Amino acid sequence: MREKTQEPAPEELPTEAVHGATRDLDKLSVEEVLDQIHAEDAEALAAVGRVLPQVAQAVDALVCAVGGGGRWFNVGAGTSGRMGVLDAAEIPPTFGMPAQCVQGLIAGGERALREAVEGAEDNAEAAAWELRERGLGMGDAVVALSASGRTPFALGAVQAAHEAHARSICITCDPGSPLAEAAEIPIVPEVGPEVIAGSTRMKGGLAQKMVLHLLSTTVMVQLGRVEGNLMTNLTAVSQKLRSRAQRIVMTLADVDEERARALLEESQGNVDAALKAARGQA
Numbered sequence: 001m002r003e004k005t006q007e008p009a010p011e012e013l014p015t016e017a018v019h020g021a022t023r024d025l026d027k028l029s030v031e032e033v034l035d036q037i038h039a040e041d042a043e044a045l046a047a048v049g050r051v052l053p054q055v056a057q058a059v060d061a062l063v064c065a066v067g068g069g070g071r072w073f074n075v076g077a078g079t080s081g082r083m084g085v086l087d088a089a090e091i092p093p094t095f096g097m098p099a100q101c102v103q104g105l106i107a108g109g110e111r112a113l114r115e116a117v118e119g120a121e122d123n124a125e126a127a128a129w130e131l132r133e134r135g136l137g138m139g140d141a142v143v144a145l146s147a148s149g150r151t152p153f154a155l156g157a158v159q160a161a162h163e164a165h166a167r168s169i170c171i172t173c174d175p176g177s178p179l180a181e182a183a184e185i186p187i188v189p190e191v192g193p194e195v196i197a198g199s200t201r202m203k204g205g206l207a208q209k210m211v212l213h214l215l216s217t218t219v220m221v222q223l224g225r226v227e228g229n230l231m232t233n234l235t236a237v238s239q240k241l242r243s244r245a246q247r248i249v250m251t252l253a254d255v256d257e258e259r260a261r262a263l264l265e266e267s268q269g270n271v272d273a274a275l276k277a278a279r280g281q282a
Contacts, residue, residue: 013174014174014193015174015198017192018197019192019193019194022040022195040202044203044206047189048189048207048214051211055211057185058143059214059218061141061185062141062169062215062219065140066101066141069139070137070140070166071101071102072102072103072140072143072219073102073103073104074102074103074145075104075106075131075144075153075157076105076106076154077108077112077153078107078116079200079201079204079205080146080171081104081107081108081112081153082106083208084104084105084143087104087212088103088104088216090216092235093241094220095220096233096272097220097225097233107120107121108120121151121152123156124156127154127160128159131164132160136161136166137165138165138166140161140164141161141167142160142167142169143212144157144169144183146177147173147205148174149170149177149179150174150178151179155182158170158179161184167185169185170182170183170185171187172186173190173191173204173207175188187211189210189211191203191206230248231244232272232275233272234248234271235269236269245271245274246264248271249271253274260274263277
């Protein structure tokens with residue numbers, strides 16, 4: 001039986017450490033505070049650069065899941081949960097995937113997107129229950145987000161993934177955390193102490209956001225939802241997007257504005273269908 005390791009004291013955790021360079025933050029000028037924050041943000045970029053091989057592994061797992069008809073769930077609490085939900089929400093309008101393909105779950109539900117829901121992150125069973133209610137299964141994938149890697153809600157999601165034989169990926173900033181140890185594919189950008197100690201909405205949140213859009217964009221490119229660098233599967237739900245759709249058809253089909261507009265009208269605004277019609281593939 002493996003000996004249980006002692007949980008580190010809060011001040012020993014990477015996400016709780018006090019940054020020596022910003023101890024006098026409250027005494028600095030506006031310009032100096034901005035310089036400090038901006039310099040530390042660069043550390044998040046560098047940290048993400050060091051974990052690109054792990055991000056690539058996760059991309060492969062997610063392409064297999066979504067491309068095989070499974071679903072991808074972003075699960076987290078607080079800042080991490082909000083970013084997971086927001087990234088998932090961008091998939092249908094940008095890439096034309098049905099909303100059920102990539103879903104976001106946040107501790108405390110929709111209310112937690114706008115305000116803190118006290119204690120919601122401490123309920124590991126809530127995440128597992130929600131995933132079971134959504135029918136989590138073998139072909140699906142869970143991406144659990146927690147800067148500290150110790151949020152029970154995120155840990156519960158990974159446990160549910162194991163039980164359902166789904167793929168499990170995590171994004172955390174602590175390599176020694178329970179979440180990093182539990183996930184099949186841990187992505188761990190080590191950003192170091194925050195400008196304001198423990199405020200992981202800063203570098204921790206920024207690193208998680210960068211990893212999320214690396215994952216979502218690359219997965220959708222691999223699934224053929226982009227041609228060149230253009231959104232050939234976008235959902236044109238506004239005048240701006242209708243104009244963009246028209247420009248995409250003009251560029252890729254090499255037609256004039258009038259023909260592009262006619263093709264889009266015939267295909268009910270579906271860019272991919274309009275391109276196929278222009279190319280005689282309809």
